[in-house]
Amino acid sequence: DAGVTQSPTHLIKTRGQQVTLRCSPKSGHDTVSWYQQALGQGPQFIFQYYEEEERQRGNFPDRFSGHQFPNYSSELNVNALLLGDSALYLCASSLQGYSYEQYFGPGTRLTVT
Amino acid sequence: QKEVEQNSGPLSVPEGAIASLNCTYSDRVSQSFFWYRQYSGKSPELIMSIYSNGDKEDGRFTAQLNKASQYVSLLIRDSQPSDSATYLCAAFFYNQGGKLIFGQGTELSVKP
Numbered sequence: 355d356a357g358v359t360q361s362p363t364h365l366i367k368t369r370g371q372q373v374t375l376r377c378s379p380k381s382g383h384d385t386v387s388w389y390q391q392a393l394g395q396g397p398q399f400i401f402q403y404y405e406e407e408e409r410q411r412g413n414f415p416d417r418f419s420g421h422q423f424p425n426y427s428s429e430l431n432v433n434a435l436l437l438g439d440s441a442l443y444l445c446a447s448s449l450q451g452y453s454y455e456q457y458f459g460p461g462t463r464l465t466v467t
Numbered sequence: 468q469k470e471v472e473q474n475s476g477p478l479s480v481p482e483g484a485i486a487s488l489n490c491t492y493s494d495r496v497s498q499s500f501f502w503y504r505q506y507s508g509k510s511p512e513l514i515m516s517i518y519s520n521g522d523k524e525d526g527r528f529t530a531q532l533n534k535a536s537q538y539v540s541l542l543i544r545d546s547q548p549s550d551s552a553t554y555l556c557a558a559f560f561y562n563q564g565g566k567l568i569f570g571q572g573t574e575l576s577v578k579p
Contacts, residue, residue, distance in 0.1 A: 396569030454559040458510040
């Protein structure tokens with residue numbers, strides 16, 4: 355049973371650049387949620403995708419955008435990177451309408467210099 | 468008031484003891500609650516889900532939910548050094564269109 359996968363594992367970018375992170379959900383899941391986790395903090399909800407649409411959004415600026423593909427995989431895009439965007443970016447998958455359990459991928463560590 | 472709050476750590480217990488982790492939430496409508504374990508440098512791992520008032524046991528773990536007091540707890544019996552990690556409490560907030568909101572986490576250290 356394939357779990358949630360994310361790529362890349364680590365990424366170093368320069369302030370002002372753009373970045374794309376990728377996520378494939380657990381087999382059988384159709385919903386992908388993205389979180390940002392700063393050091394020493396709990397994950398902060400960015401947004402959730404279901405049926406290729408953004409369904410919910412947290413308190414993040416429009417520089418954060420996403421996409422879901424027909425195979426349920428998803429991308430997170432961040433434009434005009436700031437130093438404060440340095441964090442662990444987590445993708446979690448779930449099955450809509452079944453339960454609210456979310457399963458996380460290994461994460462992408464983004465460092466902005 | 469934070470939406471989900473956990474008791475500040477770090478919490479240190481001796482091997483074999485019971486570790487008690489606590490969490491309160493602000494939304495009375497929330498019905499679904501989760502505990503995740505996160506080892507240093509790793510992603511969160513779902514270890515318990517609880518939806519009804521009372522206790523739910525799974526091996527050495529017991530989750531307790533009291534909706535009237537808006538309180539969730541996780542007990543770890545016979546704590547092992549391998550239980551040393553950060554434990555995250557999460558609540559599903561229906562009134563915000565359905566978001567999973569996490570507490571800041573409690574770091575647990577089990578000393579041999």
